[in-house]
Every structure is written in structure tokens, then in C-alpha cells.
Amino acid sequence: MNVSDLTVLKQAGVTPDSTLSGVVSMRGNIIGMTQAAEVAVLRPKETGAFPHDLRAAIAARVARLAGDETLAAYYVSDAGQYAALAVPGEPDIQHEELAVVLSFVDKIANQTRDAAGDDISGLQAAGIADADIVRLCELVAFLAFQIRVISGLRLMNGKNK
């Protein structure tokens, strides 16, 4: 495994030849597929309604909602014209059309249990295509996974030091 190319290991500060690196290398296939999943949701070939820079801004926003400023900084560097969206709570008059998308993102990221039929019909009413709703969910859902793998690895890293 090349640690510097693997976001979860790099973010968690797992160094080559460390005890923890030995533990996670048993699941090297999973770490590799996690990286492929990041590419599939952040930088897909078929972007639908969400170009790569907007996806990076949403990722930074979700990382920040989870309290992970380091991961947020990693994503915001690719957010380009959408970088302002990475700050939750700040209305962005430049991208007003994204308000309904962003409130959906915030709810699915941190109030998952409250998700209801209205959340999907609200996106449909705002003109978001069904395929784009699935793309948006996969992005937020993958980030929930990645954030928690990083957070768990950081805890393990602290224990092994």
C-alpha cells in the first residue's frame, strides 16, 4: 500500500512500517476499494447535475458538519467557484439555486434518522432528476463512511503510540 495515495490512511496519519500500517494492510483490498469509491463519487466520468468542483464543495461541507476540519481542507482545495458552499450555515447568494440541495445534504449527513418521503419529493419538486438524487445520496453516504473510517483509525493510531 502506498500511504500517500490513500486518503483514509493519510488523513489518519498512518505511517508506513508502523504497527497500525501492519494491521490495516490485512485489509489492503478494502482500503484500495475505498479509494476507488472516493473517485466514483467525487470525480466520476458521468457527473449528472453535480460537476467535480461542486462535489468537492459538498464533501468539504459534510466533513465540516462531522467536525473534521482536516478532511474538509483536503476537499475544499478542489471546490473552485463553489468553495463558499463548504461553510455550513452561510447563505450563498451566488448559488441560490442550490439551497434545496444543500439543506438535503445537511439533513442526510447529520439527521439521517429523520429522513422522510418529503425530502425526496422536495428535491423532485425543485427539478432534480431521480438519477441526480441517487448521485447526491451516494456522495453524502460515502462521506459518512470515509469520515468514520478516518475517525476510527485516528483513535487506533492514538492507542498504538
Add this chain to the structure above:
Amino acid sequence: MTRIVHKFTRRVPEWRPRLEPVKLEEATREQLDALRVTPSNTKVSDYVLTLAHDVESLSVRSPLFNAIMYDRGGMSREERELGALAASMVNRCIYCAAVHADRHAKLAKDNSVTDELFANGDKADLSPRNRAIFDFARKAAEAPPSAGPEDIDKLSRVGLSDEEIFDLILSSSLFGWANRLMHVLGDPVGRKETV
């Protein structure tokens, strides 16, 4: 009449999408590949057809899911199911909780752990090892995640190896992903009773 299921159960409901799944007859070559549709296997669930809208994610996610839940070594399958169940209970994904409580009960050949969890939630009476596993997975699933060094120490104290702890991190985190698809994109509905 179908009824949305709101209470935790081991009886696996049906899953009804809140949006239009991909129609198999209109699927692209790439979608058919990701769905593994072959002339002898044309039965695909509405859930997978819904996810086929984002075929790049689906293609990566299915093998990743299987590796985390089923690859050999490390944590037992039964305990990985407990990690999946804890996350699904935090996110109130009734469908995921049913599937993984049912798998846990079958692997353990024992309903008592999942009966106890569904009856008493966080206050369930569990063995020290199951208690440590459930507590870590539950806190890790919260948003933001709230598991701390003391939760990891507890896992070591009840005898989990580092390899098992990492498998638990993976299985509970994976359901942070799965719950945000299943619980968001569809409803769990009661199966029609057969007369």
C-alpha cells in the same frame, strides 16, 4: 394497502423506492454489467435498480460491501453484523436493522441478543464483549461520530485484537453509508400476508 414499518423487527420488510428505479429493459450496457444481469439471472431488486442510477458508485460499492462483511480472518461475521446493526439502530434504518439482526440471530443461532437490543436499545443487557462492540459502533455511527479513546480501550480490555477492532470500524462505518441510501431513498413496508 401497504403499511410503512416504524418499529425495529427481525422480520425483513419489503423496500419501496421513493423514486423511479432504472427499468431493466432501458438499462445501459454499463448498468447491466454492474447489475450482473445475465440471461439466467434477470431478477434484480428495486433497491439495486435504484442505485443503478449511479452506476460508477454501485460498481465499486458492491465488492467493497462484500469484502467488509464477508472476507475471511479478523472479526467474526456475527460480530460484524452487530456493528452493522448498531449503526442501523442509530440511523433508524428499519430495513437494514431487520436484515442484519436476522443475520446476527442466524449466525449466533440465538435470538436473545437482538431481542434484547430491540426491547431495551442502549440499555440492553449484553455480555461485556458485546457491550463494548455495540457501544463503540453506536457512538461511531452518531453524527458527528462520538467514539473516543476510552471506547477503543474498552474493546482491547474485553479481548479484541487490533485486527478485530479495525474490522469493527469498517463494518459500523459501512452502515453509515448503507443507511443513508436505504433509509433515504425508500420506505420499509409490511409484506402482504399470504392467505
